[in-house]
Amino acid sequence: MTLTKDTVLATLAQVRLPQGGTVTERNLIHALAVEAGVVRFVLEGAPQAELEAIRSRLEVELKALPDLKSLSIVIPAAGPAGAKGPTIGGHPKKQSGPLPVEGVKHVIAVGSGKGGVGKSTVSANLAVALARQGVKVGLLDADIYGPSQPRMMGVSKRPASPDGHTILPLQAHGVTLMSIGFMLKEDEAVIWRGPMLMGALQQLLGQVKWDHYGPLDVLIIDLPPGTGDIQLSLCQKTKLDGAVIVSTPQDIALLDARKALDMFKRLGTPVLGLVENMSTYICPECGHEAHLFGHGGVAEEAARLGLPLLGSLPLNIEVRLAADAGTPVAAGETAVAAPYAGLAATLARVADLAG
Secondary structure, eight states, X not given: OOOOHHHHHHHHHTOBOTTSSBTTTTTOEEXXXXXXTEEEEEEOSSOHHHHHHHHHHHHHHHTTSTTOOEEEEEOXXXXXXXXXXXXXXXXXXXXXXXXXXXXXXXXXXXXXXXXSSOHHHHHHHHHHHHHHTTOOEXXXXXXXXXXXXXXXXXXXXXXXXXXXXXBOOEEETTEEEEEGGGGSOTTOOOOOOHHHHHXXXXXXXXXXXXXXXXXXXXXXXEOOSSSSHHHHHHHHHBOOSEEEEEEOSSHHHHHHHHHHHHHHHHTTOOEXXXXXXXOOEEOTTTOOEEOBTBSSHHHHHHHXXXXXXXXXXXXXXXXXXXXXHTSOGGGSOSTTTHHHHHHHHHHHHHTTTTO
């Protein structure tokens, strides 16, 4: 017989649990997908140890089904054994319209149309540069699948939770931080569908006590690349003051940056300006200036759209080495840090962060 969702659910409904009831009665099954003999779903809504035992029971029952080719039962990531804190990644809760982030005056998203343009590096250095200029700043790593801020900001500690619900953010280089990467092993993948992503974002915005170290002037949100679930959920559920688009001057990158611009326009989020990253390269040996990805394309696009060019940032190995070492280059006083300081000052003026 052909394997269907009904077949799988009927089997699950017959498995009685030691704690009472079934997984369907207790609403522990989420994002069930059945296609061509492949069964996938998320198991959540109970303590971690209980979920692990339930998964073993369900695997035995489901693997006995005819036509089953593959089975994947995912349990959302939890912290180390004994760690106290909420589970991140549940389905989103209903809310009426966009909400402000408690304890934060301004919320600014940093996005890009594609990956590989240095958006997360820009976000980290922008946040640090703002902090050095006296702005009370937070940084949320909203790239759930590929969180990079823990490494870039040099933080690996798991956030505390005094009540199992509220999450206390961490702090580094004068910046208040939160990332799902703090709750995962560095090489552990997040295997979630859209609803889980949106639920995680809702938790990271609503359950984190962003004013734990004092009220914030601005929260910088490092978005994943593209125009997907996270971007849509953020714009619809959070009151944003605006967005910043990062792109290289390369024509292909600009094509995708235009898609990000169009997305924010459709969702009613004002774009505060554009950033041209990897704009120029200065050879450290001979001083020759080269434009490996082209030059000026983002400035031309900003002018065409009537938007500010917030900054042009160089391609420099010091930026990469500093990010890998966990101390963003903007934390120093070098010449390489100067363009990030300029970017921060321009954004602070455009977004009126002092107001």
